[in-house]
Amino acid sequence: MKTLRNILILAMAMAFVLDAHATELSAARVTDCRYTGVSKRYLMKASDTIYAGGMVMINSSGTAEPAAASASNAGVVGVAQTTVTAAASGSYYITVTSGVLCKFAGTTLGQDDVGDVVYAEDDQTVDETAGSNEPVAGVLLQYVSASEGWVLIDAGINTGRTNVVDDPLTLTGDLTAGGGAGAVTFSDSASSIVVPDDDSTALLVGSTGLLNGMTYDSTDDAENVAFAIGVVMNTVSVTGATTLDKSDCGKTMMVTAGIDAASITLPATVDGCRLEFMYVGADGGALLDISPNASDAVHGSCTLAASVVEFSGTDDADIGLTKETGNTGDTITLMGDGTEGWYVLACAGIWANN
Numbered sequence: 001m002k003t004l005r006n007i008l009i010l011a012m013a014m015a016f017v018l019d020a021h022a023t024e025l026s027a028a029r030v031t032d033c034r035y036t037g038v039s040k041r042y043l044m045k046a047s048d049t050i051y052a053g054g055m056v057m058i059n060s061s062g063t064a065e066p067a068a069a070s071a072s073n074a075g076v077v078g079v080a081q082t083t084v085t086a087a088a089s090g091s092y093y094i095t096v097t098s099g100v101l102c103k104f105a106g107t108t109l110g111q112d113d114v115g116d117v118v119y120a121e122d123d124q125t126v127d128e129t130a131g132s133n134e135p136v137a138g139v140l141l142q143y144v145s146a147s148e149g150w151v152l153i154d155a156g157i158n159t160g161r162t163n164v165v166d167d168p169l170t171l172t173g174d175l176t177a178g179g180g181a182g183a184v185t186f187s188d189s190a191s192s193i194v195v196p197d198d199d200s201t202a203l204l205v206g207s208t209g210l211l212n213g214m215t216y217d218s219t220d221d222a223e224n225v226a227f228a229i230g231v232v233m234n235t236v237s238v239t240g241a242t243t244l245d246k247s248d249c250g251k252t253m254m255v256t257a258g259i260d261a262a263s264i265t266l267p268a269t270v271d272g273c274r275l276e277f278m279y280v281g282a283d284g285g286a287l288l289d290i291s292p293n294a295s296d297a298v299h300g301s302c303t304l305a306a307s308v309v310e311f312s313g314t315d316d317a318d319i320g321l322t323k324e325t326g327n328t329g330d331t332i333t334l335m336g337d338g339t340e341g342w343y344v345l346a347c348a349g350i351w352a353n354n
Contacts, residue, residue: 023122023124023125024066024068024122024123024124025051025053025054025066025122025123025124026051027051028051028052028053028083029051029052029053029054029124030053031053031054031079031102031103031104031124032102032103033079033097033100033101033102033103034100034101034102034150035099035100035101036100037078037097037098037099037100038097038098038099039081039095039096039097039098040077040078040095040096040098040155041093041094041095041096042056042058042063042064042077042093042094042096043062043063043064043091043092043093044063044064044065044084044086044092044093044094045059045061045063045064045065045086046063046086046087046088046089046092047086047087047088048065048066048085048086049066049083049084049085049086050064050065050066050080050083050084050094050123051066051080051083051123052080052081052082052083053079053080053124054066054067054079054080054123054124055067055076055078055079055080055104055120055123055124055137055153056076056077056078056079056080056094056096056123057070057073057074057075057076057077057120057135058073058074058075058077059072059073059074060072060073060074064077064094064096066122066123067120067122067123067135067137068120068122068123068135069121069131069132069133069134069135070133070135071133073133073134073135074135075135075136075155076120076135076136076137076138076153076155077096077098077155078096078097078098078099078100078153078154078155079096079097079100079102079153080094080095080096081094081095081096081097082094082095098153098154098155098156099153099154099155099156100152100153100154101141101142101150101151101152101153102150102151102153103144103148103149103150103151104124104125104126104137104148104149104151105124105125105126105147105148106118106125106126106127106145106146106147106148106149107121107125107126107127107146107147108127108128108129108146109126109127109128109140109143109144109145109146109147109148109149110128110143110146111143113128113140113143113149114140114141114142114143115139115140115141116128116139116140117136117137117138117139117140118136118137118138118139118140118149118151119131119134119135119136119137120134120135120136120137121134126138126140126149126151128140137151137153138151138152138153138154139151139152195216195218196218197218197220198218198219198220199217199218199219200217200218200219201215201217202216202217202218203215203216203218204216206228210228210229212228213227213228213229214226214227214228215227215228233250233251233252233276234250234251234252235251235252235253235254236248236251236252236253236254237254237256238253238254238255238256238258238259238264239256239258239259240258240259240262241259241262241263241264241265242262242264242265243264243265243267244264244265244266244267244275245267246267246270246273248267248275249270249272249273249274249275249336250273250274251275251276252276252277252278253275253276253277253278254278254280255277255278255279255280255281255286255288256280256281256286257281257282257285257286258281258286259281259286259287259288259289260285260286260287260323261287262289263289263290263291263318264277264288264289264290264291265291265293266290266291266292266293266296266334266342267293268293268295268296269292269293269296269336269337269338269339269340269341269342270336270338271336271337271338271339272335272336272338273335273336274333274334274335274336274345275333275334275335275336275342276331276332276333276334277290277331277332277333277334278329278330278331279321279326279327279328279329279330279331279349280328280329281326281328282328283326283327283328284323284324284325284326284327285323285326286321286323286326287320287321287322287323287326287354288320288321288326288330289318289319289320289354290318290319290320290332290334291316291318292315292316292317292318292341292342293316293341294315294316295315295316296315296316296340296341296342297312297313297314297315297316297317297340297341297342298311298312298313298317298319298334298341298342298343298344299311299313299340299341299342299343299344300343300344301344302332302344302347302349302350302351303347304348304349304350307350309350309351309352309353311344311353312353315341317353318353318354319332319351319352319353319354320351320352320354321349321350321351321352322350322352322354325349325350325352326349326350327349329348329349330348330349330350330351331346331347331348331349332344332346332347332348332349332351333345333346333347
């Protein structure tokens with residue numbers, strides 16, 4: 001079997017002089033390639049010409065066209081073996097070789113780019129920096145000069161505008177994740193989303209018609225999250241003795257009369273952890289006891305009309321509703337500080353030191 005290089009040389013009537021600048025092909029190109037690779041035929045985009053020796057990409061319609069910056073690209077799949085012009089109608093195919101190491105023009109390549117993904121600026125030029133909507137061309141395996149390098153082109157690694165092995169991964173266009181639940185998953189314990197500073201609409205979360213359902217405002221010294229729609233909070237039914245952990249932060253505990261003679265044990269204080277407790281049993285139906293960690297205290301007070309209850313602020317001291325005074329709908333909200341314990345944010349009902 002003849003090599004790709006020999007096939008290209010036999011197929012071309014004249015050599016195309018390599019231009020180090022990003023210029024798309026207008027004639028066949030003698031592309032120096034190593035390895036035999038694997039050839040495959042692709043249906044071409046209508047009314048388009050692909051030149052022998054040029055990089056070929058697949059678009060979102062599944063047809064082949066010369067590599068170029070395009071929002072619809074699905075990555076470079078190989079190097080064209082022949083020159084084919086597709087008419088406006090009919091089926092035209094181009095034979096493309098993948099798994100080859102070819103020498104292409106570059107713009108700002110460097111020795112330190114070896115082993116990194118490079119992107120196609122056009123069908124004969126690559127660069128280590130991803131321009132807007134540029135397809136992944138392959139991996140730079142040998143540096144020749146700033147304007148030339150050997151690129152491994154393989155359809156198996158070129159699947160879109162960027163490559164998932166980049167670190168950090170930088171996108172210049174929009175990102176659409178179509179994987180459903182878990183489409184974007186953070187596995188690192190220190191994962192974070194960083195948005196521009198001093199921007200009143202730094203992050204918008206929503207859907208068509210209501211893009212700002214949740215807005216994060218990163219204005220200096222005034223960072224906050226605003227909701228344009230109602231927020232549904234997670235609730236947990238508490239029917240007996242229960243020990244909470246930090247995964248319960250942000251939840252509302254709907255406590256039934258089954259809690260009588262049992263306790264709800266708080267986790268060790270967590271900075272910023274909000275816990276809400278609402279008694280939903282019958283009036284006078286249960287003693288509700290909330291027990292902090294042995295080294296945590298409950299600080300603050302609860303006011304009902306002229307009555308003010310100051311909580312002891314003593315480590316491991318329980319608080320709650322007495323059976324005689326507990327009523328349906330009595331509520332208390334606690335916030336952890338991560339060091340001293342828990343602080344009362346709000347309350348309704350006659351809460352006391354137990």
